[in-house]
Amino acid sequence: MRAVALGRRLRPPFASARCASLPSLPSWLATADPAALRDLCECPTCWDPSTQQRREGRFQVPGATAVSCQESQESQESQESHQAHPSHPSHPSQEQAKKLTIQWSDGHASEHRLPRLREMLSPPSVTRRIWEAADFKEDALPTVSFSSLFSRDGVRAWTDLVSSLGFALVRGVPTNAETTDAVGRLIGVKDHREMFGMDWHVKVEPGSSNDSAYSGTEILPHTDGCYMESQPHLQLFHCWQADSEGGISGLLDGFAVAEELRRLSPESFQTLATEEVSYHFHDATSALYTRRPVLKTDSKGQLLRVTWNNLDRASLPKSPALRRALSEWDETLHSGSLGSPRSNSGNGSFGGFGEGSRWEVRFKLQTGDLLLFDNRRLLHARHGVLGEASRRHLYGFYMHCDGLWSSHRLPRKLVSRPGRVALNERGEVTVPTAASQAGGASEGIIDFRSDTLTQPTAEMREAMSRAQVGDDCRLECSVTQEVEELAANLLGREAGLWVCGGTQGNLLAMAALSQGAPKGGRQVLCGKESHIFCSEAKGASVLFGLPLEPVDLKKLSEVSAEVGADTAMGHLCPPALIAAENTIGARSSDFRFLRALGGQVVAPAEISRLASLGLPLHLDGARLFNAAVALNVDVAQASGGSGGACTVQLCLSKGLGCPGGSVLVGPKPVIRRARDLRKMLGGASRQGHGLLAAAAQVVLKDIDKVYKQLRWDHEAMARLVERLQQVGATVEAYGGTNIGIFSVPNTTLYQQALSDISDAGIRLDVDATYAASDGTKLAWRMVTHRDITSDMLRKALDVMSKALAGARQ
Numbered sequence: 001m002r003a004v005a006l007g008r009r010l011r012p013p014f015a016s017a018r019c020a021s022l023p024s025l026p027s028w029l030a031t032a033d034p035a036a037l038r039d040l041c042e043c044p045t046c047w048d049p050s051t052q053q054r055r056e057g058r059f060q061v062p063g064a065t066a067v068s069c070q071e072s073q074e075s076q077e078s079q080e081s082h083q084a085h086p087s088h089p090s091h092p093s094q095e096q097a098k099k100l101t102i103q104w105s106d107g108h109a110s111e112h113r114l115p116r117l118r119e120m121l122s123p124p125s126v127t128r129r130i131w132e133a134a135d136f137k138e139d140a141l142p143t144v145s146f147s148s149l150f151s152r153d154g155v156r157a158w159t160d161l162v163s164s165l166g167f168a169l170v171r172g173v174p175t176n177a178e179t180t181d182a183v184g185r186l187i188g189v190k191d192h193r194e195m196f197g198m199d200w201h202v203k204v205e206p207g208s209s210n211d212s213a214y215s216g217t218e219i220l221p222h223t224d225g226c227y228m229e230s231q232p233h234l235q236l237f238h239c240w241q242a243d244s245e246g247g248i249s250g251l252l253d254g255f256a257v258a259e260e261l262r263r264l265s266p267e268s269f270q271t272l273a274t275e276e277v278s279y280h281f282h283d284a285t286s287a288l289y290t291r292r293p294v295l296k297t298d299s300k301g302q303l304l305r306v307t308w309n310n311l312d313r314a315s316l317p318k319s320p321a322l323r324r325a326l327s328e329w330d331e332t333l334h335s336g337s338l339g340s341p342r343s344n345s346g347n348g349s350f351g352g353f354g355e356g357s358r359w360e361v362r363f364k365l366q367t368g369d370l371l372l373f374d375n376r377r378l379l380h381a382r383h384g385v386l387g388e389a390s391r392r393h394l395y396g397f398y399m400h401c402d403g404l405w406s407s408h409r410l411p412r413k414l415v416s417r418p419g420r421v422a423l424n425e426r427g428e429v430t431v432p433t434a435a436s437q438a439g440g441a442s443e444g445i446i447d448f449r450s451d452t453l454t455q456p457t458a459e460m461r462e463a464m465s466r467a468q469v470g471d472d473c474r475l476e477c478s479v480t481q482e483v484e485e486l487a488a489n490l491l492g493r494e495a496g497l498w499v500c501g502g503t504q505g506n507l508l509a510m511a512a513l514s515q516g517a518p519k520g521g522r523q524v525l526c527g528k529e530s531h532i533f534c535s536e537a538k539g540a541s542v543l544f545g546l547p548l549e550p551v552d553l554k555k556l557s558e559v560s561a562e563v564g565a566d567t568a569m570g571h572l573c574p575p576a577l578i579a580a581e582n583t584i585g586a587r588s589s590d591f592r593f594l595r596a597l598g599g600q601v602v603a604p605a606e607i608s609r610l611a612s613l614g615l616p617l618h619l620d621g622a623r624l625f626n627a628a629v630a631l632n633v634d635v636a637q638a639s640g641g642s643g644g645a646c647t648v649q650l651c652l653s654k655g656l657g658c659p660g661g662s663v664l665v666g667p668k669p670v671i672r673r674a675r676d677l678r679k680m681l682g683g684a685s686r687q688g689h690g691l692l693a694a695a696a697q698v699v700l701k702d703i704d705k706v707y708k709q710l711r712w713d714h715e716a717m718a719r720l721v722e723r724l725q726q727v728g729a730t731v732e733a734y735g736g737t738n739i740g741i742f743s744v745p746n747t748t749l750y751q752q753a754l755s756d757i758s759d760a761g762i763r764l765d766v767d768a769t770y771a772a773s774d775g776t777k778l779a780w781r782m783v784t785h786r787d788i789t790s791d792m793l794r795k796a797l798d799v800m801s802k803a804l805a806g807a808r809q
Contacts, residue, residue: 025069026100026114032121037102038062040120041110064104071100126405128377129164130256133361141363146172146183146370155186158372159404162234167251167373175240175368175702178458180395183370184236188403191232199397202237203390221252221333221360221379222309225398227279227288231307232398235375239365241393250381251373252333252359254306258295261332268325273297275322277307278314289314294329305376308333333359333379365394374401446792449765451623451713451738451785454657460695469690472498473679479690479697486700487650487663492636495671497664498689499678502622503536505649505664506579508681511544512673513616513647514576521576522546525562525615527553530581532620543681547573553580553610563613578610580645581620582627582638583737599623599717599739601630607640619645625655626737629710635703646670655710655738656699657786661692709786713738716784716793727801728808732779743779744804750778753807760799 029037039062041047048055100112142161148154149170161168173183177199184190190198225232262269276291296305308329317323331338336358362383365371373380375398447453456464470476484496499505510524510532524540526533528550532540540546552558563575582602611617619639621627628638639648647666652658664674678684699706717738721731724742733741744750754766765781784793 026071028118029121034064034066035062036121037066037112037117038064038104038108038110040112040117041108042113042116043109043111046110064106064108066102067105068103069100070103071098073098126163128166128255130259131165131253132256132359133357136361141361142168144168144170146170146174146368149183149186159187162372162374162404166253166255166377167371170370170372172368173238173370174705175238175395176457176459176698176705177395177462180236180238180370181458183238184397184399187372188234188399188401191234191398191400199395202394202396203392218385219382220310221250221381222311223254223307223379224309224375226292226307226309226312227281227290229288229290231292231305232375233401234372234399234404235380235396236370236372236399237365237394237396238370239367239393240395241391242365242367242369243390243392245384245387245390247390247392248362248364248383249371250360250362250383252357252361252379252381254308254377254379255303257329257333257359258303258306260337261329264332264338265325265328267321268328269295271319271321271325272329275317275319275325277317277322277326279307279309279312280314281312294326306379307376308379333357372399445761445763446788446796447763448782448784448788448796449763451654451783454653454785454787456659456695457657457698460658460698463694463698464691467690467694469687469694471686472689473684473686477687477690477693480693483693483696483700484663484665486697488665490635490700490703491639491648491650491665492642493648493665493667495665495668497671497674497678498693499649499662499664500683500685501653501660502531502620502649502651502662503539504678504681504683505651505662506532506536506618506620507539507543508674508677508683509618509647509649509664509666509670510540510546510577510579511677512670513618514544514546515673521574521615523573523575524548524577524579525551525553525559525575526579527551527581527584529584530579530620531622532579532581546576549573549575553578554606559610560613563615575615577616577618578613579618579620580607580610581622582607583623583630583735583739599626599733599737600735601627601737603631604633604637604640604644607644611640611644611646616646617644619648621648622651623654623737624648624650625706626710626714629707629714630735630737652696652699655713655785656696656706657709658695658699659692661689661696663696710738713784713786713788716788717782719793719797720782720784723797723801724804727805729804730777738784739781740783741779741781743777744807746776746778747807749807750804753803754778754780756803757800760803762796762799 042049046055047053098114100114100117102110102112104110142165144154144158144161148157158168158170170183173179181190181199223231224235258269258272261272272294273296274293276293278289278291281288292307294306294308295303296307297303310330317326328338334357360381467479469479472480475481480498484498486496488494488496497505497508499508514522514524522545524532524546526548530550530553533548533550538548541548549562551562559578563578580602584600584602607617607619617640621635621639624635624638628635631638635650639645647664647670649662649664651662653660653662664671666674714737717734717740718736721734721740724740725731729742729744731740732743733739744753754764757764765783767779767781788796
């Protein structure tokens with residue numbers, strides 16, 4: 001591997017005896033050109049510190065002579081003025097705090113900050129190491145971990161690799177657009193390309209695209225966008241889904257190939273650097289055509305860019321010299337040298353590929369791998385045929401290079417600046433403010449009132465904007481139908497029905513199951529503490545005449561007695577069904593029912609026993625995924641499995657974080673009746689269902705990510721329970737999931753403590769009836785969810801601990 005300073009380091013301007021004779025001039029300026037020094041003056045007359053630009057718009061060469069020179073310490077006010085600008089470090093070194101004043105023969109006194117003067121006279125170089133495949137041992141590609149990007153040093157290490165080698169991998173990046181975009185924004189901004197959009201999803205789509213990337217065929221080494229007026233510079237690919245078959249990635253250092261060609265055939269190298277090759281792109285909406293050399297060099301002959309894609313090349317060049325040069329370029333690229341036999345017949349065309357290329361390093365992107373590479377230096381390829389059923393899915397975009405080079409050149413502490421994104425260990429995206437980076441309190445509300453308060457992710461919003469929806473009333477919305485099928489399959493049920501929310505799902509299930517109930521049953525046996533009984537406005541009774549009878553579902557004998565009650569004399573209303581809940585976290589007007597609840601999990605065996613009593617069982621699964629995580633089972637088992645609930649309402653807007661919607665699943669006849677009843681209640685929303693269902697697709701297709709998120713939510717609540725107990729709060733209810741109910745004595749000090757907590761931006765669901773009905777306690781509920789980040793949790797723990805501990809004293 002050879003190091004080549006391709007971003008050339010300029011030599012200082014021509015020597016000058018007049019500068020060398022100045023007594024206080026630093027030694028490294030002894031050979032500087034006096035005119036260059038005068039031209040770089042930063043005094044208020046010559047330099048605008050707010051714009052970091054010269055004030056003079058006309059070019060001129062100063063002619064005055066330097067008379068004297070004095071080095072001094074920069075004033076504190078001046079340091080702060082420079083530090084306010086993004087390009088200046090916040091903690092200057094000894095040299096960075098010094099300035100130079102030069103007196104000139106025309107009476108002008110020029111001022112110079114030594115760091116800027118050094119940088120302007122000798123700009124920093126980018127040392128690029130050209131490489132070939134043998135320089136990388138197996139499984140030893142330039143790689144950083146996703147967790148390393150949490151720090152500025154980690155981001156700098158990543159950008160150093162890309163700047164030096166032209167590429168680097170990031171392992172373990174969460175597979176969603178929000179995180180992928182955030183990783184990209186750490187070093188720059190997307191480069192919009194009109195015909196492909198701002199970003200793209202590369203997967204096999206036979207006949208649906210105008211680019212070979214979306215086919216399953218092998219793609220030989222090339223650079224992208226040869227036909228564009230401005231060739232894309234950086235390219236980012238994030239593997240959201242790997243496939244066991246095909247899809248082997250290949251990278252070649254085009255600069256290494258070009259340098260080898262320069263050594264073997266200088267004439268061909270010069271031809272490729274001067275004569276232009278034509279490229280084109282045509283489809284129904286775009287017609288692009290451009291000409292450019294394969295190689296671009298600077299005035300010193302150093303390489304700046306490689307442009308080559310035989311697939312997009314237009315007509316065969318007329319120049320015999322260019323034809324010969326392209327043939328030798330192709331031979332060097334694919335065979336490693338000149339005079340080697342071609343690996344295929346080629347029929348006179350350029351672009352054949354031989355196994356065991358000297359230049360190409362091959363690897364397989366795994367799910368979560370993110371690849372960033374320089375498209376003006378490296379050629380990339382894809383090997384192995386991808387079948388039409390291939391699951392390989394890459395998300396990516398082009399990027400401007402300015403951010404990368406800046407991150408490479410600036411001190412490590414400047415890589416993350418106010419307004420740029422930062423990532424934490426959950427893959428969450430935050431935008432640090434100037435106050436938070438300076439150590440001050442972060443802005444915004446930390447809302448623990450409910451897990452229904454989450455915001456849809458960027459990936460959900462994107463899915464909703466792209467969704468091809470249809471009229472669900474006519475059963476023509478494929479998006480809604482797919483979500484219904486996904487939910488039914490997850491729970492092991494026959495069919496599903498999209499509903500606007502959990503309350504509607506529960507209502508439709510009870511109404512549908514009551515039709516044809518044994519003994520003409522109309523009554524619904526439900527838990528005393530259940531959401532159906534406590535918080536759904538008794539809709540089953542009001543709208544469908546189904547009385548709700550509260551029972552203790554944990555006492556099987558009590559439920560059995562209700563089921564087997566003698567109704568022959570007409571004194572009792574026969575039961576039609578049982579309605580249970582998992583998890584249990586109701587907000588009840590009767591505080592006695594809440595003790596030992598608050599997200600309590602119901603074991604699958606208990607659900608199966610309820611289902612065995614001879615009545616249809618409906619399960620309100622508003623937080624069924626939380627129950628599954630707590631039980632360490634899948635969501636189907638958490639509903640009782642095949643011997644469990646007949647129907648299940650699965651809420652998507654709580655732990656799953658969707659903007660709305662639930663799915664009711666169960667037997668096909670019951671779901672058909674529920675669909676008719678939904679129409680009767682005005683719950684059919686035509687294309688509206690598909691828009692919300694598109695967000696649900698995102699989460700239901702990646703259930704492992706859902707489980708991972710909910711495990712973190714449960715761990716966060718466990719930390720809250722532990723800490724709040726330590727500072728004197730009583731845990732009234734905690735079931736080991738994401739809900740906790742707490743209380744403190746109702747005193748003036750504690751009232752002020754809760755007020756201080758609210759003023760700090762921490763929202764709690766405060767309600768005395770969570771703990772006592774006599775007003776002796778102040779109580780509140782807290783619910784952890786996907787929008788509570790690690791930093792938010794730490795702040796909440798700190799603020800609440802201090803406030804409650806102070807009130808206890």
